[in-house]
Amino acid sequence: MTEELISRAARDILQAKKVVALTGAGMSVESNIAPFRGKGGIWEKYDPVEYAYIDVLIRNPGKTWILLSEMQKEILKAKPNPGHVSLAELERLGHLSSIITQNVDGLHHEAGNKNIIEFHGNHRDAYCMECSKRIKAEMISLESLPPRCECGGVIRPDVVFFGEAIPHQALTQSHQEARSCNVMLVIGTSAEVQPAASLPDIAKSHGAIIIEINIEATAFTGYTSSYFIKGKAGEILPQIVALVKSASANPAA
Ligand code: NAD
Ligand code: ZN
Numbered sequence: 001m002t003e004e005l006i007s008r009a010a011r012d013i014l015q016a017k018k019v020v021a022l023t024g025a026g027m028s029v030e031s032n033i034a035p036f037r038g039k040g041g042i043w044e045k046y047d048p049v050e051y052a053y054i055d056v057l058i059r060n061p062g063k064t065w066i067l068l069s070e071m072q073k074e075i076l077k078a079k080p081n082p083g084h085v086s087l088a089e090l091e092r093l094g095h096l097s098s099i100i101t102q103n104v105d106g107l108h109h110e111a112g113n114k115n116i117i118e119f120h121g122n123h124r125d126a127y128c129m130e131c132s133k134r135i136k137a138e139m140i141s142l143e144s145l146p147p148r149c150e151c152g153g154v155i156r157p158d159v160v161f162f163g164e165a166i167p168h169q170a171l172t173q174s175h176q177e178a179r180s181c182n183v184m185l186v187i188g189t190s191a192e193v194q195p196a197a198s199l200p201d202i203a204k205s206h207g208a209i210i211i212e213i214n215i216e217a218t219a220f221t222g223y224t225s226s227y228f229i230k231g232k233a234g235e236i237l238p239q240i241v242a243l244v245k246s247a248s249a250n251p252a253a
Contacts, residue, residue, distance in 0.1 A: 034074065083232075
């Protein structure tokens with residue numbers, strides 16, 4: 001059953017003029033970065049209302065940085081997994097136009113993808129909330145929280161907190177990609193964080209096939225998704241891309 005769906009996904013990708021991927025935290029679980037929701041998720045330990053809203057960062061940055069420092073350590077240690085590597089291969093083969101990612105770990109860049117829309121920013125970049133000076137995450141000392149700039153201002157990662165707007169360019173570009181694709185791969189995302197969760201519906205209403213890959217069903221499954229491939233991104237994607245690659249090498253076969 002899963003094998004049939006994997007072949008179907010490869011066929012749909014090969015026939016499409018434009019393929020776009022939407023990725024979420026599940027994409028990086030096999031790189032040992034915890035997702036927010038579900039088993040082992042960050043929300044089991046930290047209530048988002050208490051830690052991840054922009055007003056908490058402003059009022060009590062030391063508290064928000066308890067969560068941020070954990071994420072930062074995980075992200076700086078992480079390496080792309082076979083799922084990331086497969087999406088980079090798909091782009092090189094000319095069968096992936098762009099990735100819209102909700103992830104802030106920079107692993108799609110590290111895997112080699114070129115056309116990436118970072119919907120929620122990137123945790124590897126940070127800046128001072130007073131003087132705007134930019135700093136790379138690996139240069140930030142986490143010895144005393146919150147980390148501070150030499151001007152005394154609090155440093156924050158360049159990510160979108162709850163209560164903040166999505167960067168305008170990321171929003172317009174991703175809507176454009178959703179409207180114009182023939183296939184959208186929806187990988188490891190819980191369908192619960194808006195406005196990213198509306199992108200598959202936009203794609204579908206413009207005629208795209210929605211292929212969902214996740215270890216468990218989501219609110220997309222059976223509704224927005226044209227079909228659902230149950231499994232780990234790092235196991236399903238390499239199989240799909242291997243089929244696309246062999247068909248691209250032997251077009252008559
Ligand atoms: P989420 O945490 O809400 O959901 C993760 C989804 O991934 C779930 O549906 C789960 O079933 C699925 N999943 C788990 N392991 C998987 C695997 N191996 N293969 C395929 N699917 C798997 O994630 P979200 O919907 O992306 O939204 C949460 C927000 O949290 C994001 O916007 C992002 O900004 C942020 N976040 C980012 C990271 C990161 O950068 N890696 C990590 C945690 C949270
Ligand atoms: Zn400063």
